[in-house]
Amino acid sequence: MKAIAKTIGACMLAAAVSTPLFAQTLPDYYPADYKKLVEASKSEQGVLVYSVMSAQNWKPVLDTFKEKYPWIKVETLDLSNEIWSRYYSEKAANSRTADMVISLGVGPWIEFVKKNEVAPYQSPESKHVPDWSKPFPGVYSISADPVLIAWNSKILPDKKIDSMAKVAELAADPKLKGKFTTYDAASGPLAAVFPWVWSQHHKQDSWAMLDKLGPVSKPERSGGQMLSKLVTGEYAVAYLTSAITVLPKLESPGVKGIIKWSFITDGQPLYARGMAVTTSAKSPNSAKLLLDHALSRQGQIGWGQGGMTPVRDDIAEGDVPFFTYKSVVKAVGGEKNVEVLAYDPNYDTAIQDFTNRWKKAYTH
Incomplete structure (x- = not known):
């Protein structure tokens, strides 16, 4: 009987193991x-x-x-x-x-x-x-994946910068000249897509803001560079920067308590x-x-x-x-208030036209 019981038990175990998990x-x-x-x-x-x-x-x-x-x-x-x-x-x-x-x-x-x-x-x-x-x-x-606005709260205490319009307003402060950063759209389409998607929310009106920001900004090729220089105070504001770069590091030593951030209420790119x-x-x-x-x-x-x-x-x-x-x-x-990246068949032409115009605003 013990041998039979062991055999039955072994068969039941084998059946359980071989039962595909997807069936459950x-x-x-x-x-x-x-x-x-x-x-x-x-x-x-x-x-x-x-x-x-x-x-x-x-x-x-x-x-x-x-x-x-x-x-x-x-x-x-x-x-x-x-x-x-x-x-x-x-x-x-x-x-x-x-x-x-x-x-x-x-x-x-x-x-x-x-x-x-x-x-x-x-x-x-x-x-x-x-x-x-x-x-x-x-x-x-x-x-x-969203982009966002991040800022150094030691340089800009008590500020809530939740729109590109507010970033553009800060550009008028002479003390902040050169302390803005964003992706370098001139480096290629993958970088240009960040400001381009936001610009689709405002069409030609977007240049009223970008033309103000260009002369006071120092574009970077990576979100990591933006964040590290934002933490040290070399930059005060990073706009249209990657949330994937910023959010996971907010609690890191050296970052916690320094960086504040917001989504973008006047056209949130995704x-x-x-x-x-x-x-x-x-x-x-x-x-x-x-x-x-x-x-x-x-x-x-x-x-x-x-x-x-x-x-x-x-x-x-x-x-x-x-x-x-x-x-x-x-x-x-x-x-x-959301602008999702669209699969526009005219994308290549549109992004090139945007990049050419962006260079005029950001070359200084």
């Missing part, structure tokens, strides 16, 4: 045949992702993905501008390339779609993200990070599982824990350490 955790709105996708992933060789995020951004998302699908190995490469050229050259050489791409940038995404490099995958999580975050079939935005499974994917099923996880409630909370701004509609402020798309909208007074 699959949301009720997933299609009935989703398990076929999961099973197909088991014969693939892991997922290769080219992205513009650091390991710190990825870690909370990948930790929970591994719990769901422990057999899928995910390799993420932080490649910045190199993503697109690397993908195209590897494809041309018939080499292994990205199963998934996550990147900023309007022009490169439009070109990627036109070249049929995006697998038109319909995620079951699609209904939980905003329409604007799905610019093309198969392309989804994992986050809507920058979407697009994500897609590629048509060259060697592990398309595994990549689709990762895409769905990245858009799921659990995955979106993970992006928030990694310092990004989730777009999903059922993420509450208390679910993440910083902000969600909904909480940013609320903070600036509603959708009317």
